[in-house]
Amino acid sequence: MLPKPHPLALSVALACGLPMLAQADAVFTLDDVLVEAELYKSYAEYAPTSGTKTDLPWQQVPQSVSVVSSAEMQDKGAIRLVDALEGVAGVNNTLGEGSRDQFVIRGFDALNDTYRDGLRDDGGFQTFRSLANIERVEVVKGPAGALYGRGSAGGIINLISKRADGRKVLDVNLGAGSEGRFGSRLDAGGNLTDSLNGRINLELRQGDSYVNEVDYSDYFIAPTVRWEPGERQTLDLDLELLHQEVTPYRGVPSVNGKPVDVPVETYYGARNDFQEADSQRLALTHKVALADSWEWVNRAAYNRITLQQKGTRNANVNGNRLEQTVNNFGFDPQTSATLQSELTWNTEHNQLLMGVDYNEFERDFTLATIKKDQVPTQDLLNPEGRNTDNPGFAPFRQNSTDSLGLYAQNVVTLGPWSVLGGVRYDRMELEQQFKGTTSSNEDEKLSPRLGLVYTLSDELSFYGSWGRSWQLPYGGIYVNPRLAEFYRTDLLELGMKSYLFEDRLMLHGALFRIDQQQPETNDNGEITARNEFRHEGLELEARGQITDAWNIAAGYSYLEAKDRETGYRPNDVSDHLFSLWTSYQTDFGLKLGGGVKYVGNRFAGNNEAVTLGDYTKVDLMAAYSWQQHHTLQLNLDNVLNEKYILGTTSGGSGAHQLGYGAPTQWMLSYRYQL
Template structure:
């Protein structure tokens, strides 16, 4: 679909000044896609404190529901380019979400650290997350281990799902767009009785693509209930069932370091493998009870239970690491995966707001335990000179199912993780101008990995202490200076070639910055400098391909900035900017000084929306632009340096988008979203030079939203 238009843009530095004239706009909570609402948030559930974000000594970016709607985001990764310090990572061929925050990514085999309503949301397997039941996404930058345990020192995400409302409302939405995109969603809420309210979100989606043969299908069902048992006592339930199906798509291959040698539509797997299916089910139950609320003092108990299952099932053909010497023949391996994981978490917290010794305290004391089980069965066939299982990348010929090679047993393991933790946090209000946030978490961790093929079981029992300390100075009613420091850890799965368990990764992060918030609280900005170190990083074993060793240390330094809010009663904007210098500082395999994969030194974004009325009907028009600089496309090894192998990098890219809507009647509106407006070729992430993910071409989506 050809569309000729212009996009709206701005600069991060100009926006806070413009907001000095910002006017208040009322926000009404609605179901379905919003027309007018807030970009800027004053608090974040994931911080687990009553301190407003302006006073919190930590950089936090909240992607509001309004932002998601203005971006036309149907998946979480549709919004990632609009947050400072975030860069895309290998997403397992489109089968899950994966990012790095401030240059540091999570486990390359399971994806990024992620929370859902304060519970661990990414142990195991989860397909790309649908936004139909998401109220907002909280990017908690810096180490979160003092509250949540195992995590990355660069930060984590807390996804907050939609809660039931105490008034009846329903929304039905339908979308159709380029490349065979079809989507329908339902959002219904209201009271079931005087003390019980419900919410139900559902989505069904079929998505084609510019990629040959690649089509994905998704189904989401997310019920929620709130029960007011008694004054001060509430029971909340959040459920989610999602199934995501499609070909595993590892992307295109670079030939001689060039990505333009192949069309971005070229598929290098085998269509006859059929769909890989990622399924997951989540149940979360929380009980809250106010123990005491009198004279400015408040104590409350919270208990939570979360149960999550996830699985991956199906065949996939995946490229080898390099092309053959002729520059066009690519050997591949075929894999069958039957992965299944279950995670059960129990939390109990006591929270209080009190004054002791003339100082205000926001106290949190909590305990947590979880039991995680991960079964992995993989069968595969590897290429060899006798049976190369190759494809000509310049003139591919695909095989019928009966000619695909038979897979043989390769991996059959059961991993068990057990953890018990105690955590404490205190936010102190020292007069009018100073805030201190101190916390610590003690984790007792147990891990076992049983190899069912060999009968060997490996175990480790690491303990971790994760402290953090932060200070804020409220210099004026609008400006805050802050600094914090903390430690983190993350257990590593798997073993080395001898069968020994891999030691956990440990991180240390420091951060300092400034925050600004407008007089009406409708706009705000944060600028932060950071310095992060991580050691015991797992890398591939050069002497034993297919195995890993604990060999590395990395460092990330830089700055990131975010702006969110209303410019006046018609205009609102999001903006971000980051500079990240992330590199290897010690390793037995990777080259010291080499930059980390998929992490650009500079990226930025702007999203601007205007809303008004014409002929008595409200309308909205806006657009966004994102920029990502050049970045490494694979890990640079010492052997490559010695051999003089050229550096493989992904090129820089800039993309623009346009969004528009018009309210046809008070309850019906139409929308148009156009991504990659100028149809620029880009490559969003890479794992190696034969697994490079191309960005989508220009796409247009027409939507119809009805409330009733």
């Protein structure tokens, strides 16, 4: 096996290996951005817009913002969101209960911080989201409350949907791989009439897993239409339907501060464990250019999901026996509705954004459990395949969260200086019905944001920013009387951004500090304690093209994260993260690529109860294209067969729910693209 590279050495090699800054002719005015976007190819095909919700050039945004393009996702053979986000500095995955997307951004849990086209994606909270209709993924790092409201301590993930933009599209992808995995996708669209365009994305996925008894099956349907009644207006209507069945995987327990050393295929759950979800999303976006420099955008979205999960969980180790519980929960249903209206004014020296949004979230939560003294124990090293009793899905709790936000942001450019100022007002109301008792929590908060950018040249800029966000405990999904105060998060960040090779390669470096305060309260809502956390570190990122044929996506982050009172590192947060992915397209149709990901030391559970260690994973790909339309691609993941812990569940439960990552896997796919 190859020796593990130290992440600091890798980051230094990356930085030292980059050529000197090249000269470019780009002029960063609004009109030039639209033309400049045509110059982006492959991994830097798009400049991200989620940082300011405007067309402000990436180089003038005073915050870390990364973009993962569809070309990069295709090369990686990305099936799930976790595959797409490998390579984004400061972002790492967790176990997510083995049944959902869940990420850590700059050391903070981002479970409730995924957005779709700028709107909260509450409907995907407990599932693996499909990438079939995703054009690109944008990650805004650091508190983003001044724009997006309630949440985001470490950052947000914004999924940008494919649109029926009038292009004729036909893209068919068929894949098969190890563990009986099979997947197929269809992306088709074009003009329906002179003013009406249509597009549809379909996906079917199913397969077993490297873990015994674990399998999955789902389908996804996403039609979209665009009506253009005139030159200045567009109306997009999106529908998404997802059915997903997956076996929850809660990983392995720990003994003496280390994960139990069993084969990665070992399954401690029950054969009759399951999760089944059905979700629907309907969204409407209306854009109108009121004048040459004014644009008005209105959005509305409705999500509905019904879900049931039966899960057998590891609870405690007693000698050579593992104690377990059975936990059933469900949404019957969960719904959310969002309305948003934004007005932007763009001139050569001024970019103004004004917006208002309203979000209504409701959940009927079902829950039933079987305690550990009622569940037969398992052999710690040789668990047997078995069923456990099913306690059903009893009505448990009803929750609702309503939030209203008003926000404004302005960017003024004077010579080489750009000044950003923004503020958001949020009013949030939570209500809970539980065992005949009504609990509530409400507050009003202001989230300010300031940023300063100095553009040294067309290729290089420096920035500083400060921002404050307010986060709802538990993401606002339920009320805990002892957490009646919102969490406060403050960001300080200094950074630089640069373009190389005629704007084809984007470079970014940042130093940051995030302080979060989590107050505890008594039953009367009075503050009894303030838990304080500080996350500070360094991020380096390079994404784009070195030559017309050579693409690269690389990121490194160093993070010092701790509870300021105890000094302990949070659950499942590593000190170093490094990822490098690159691909090279030859003149005779062959593309070769590969990547390495290094995750530094982590701990699981409270107070650093379990040491997880570090790991290095290496992936490879090869693709051959012919006749301009056909591509055959092979992806090999974890080719060195590294045995490692992928991630844990959150909080104290993570000490006995440690998920092993996949061993060597392969996926062969055929793609036809018109």
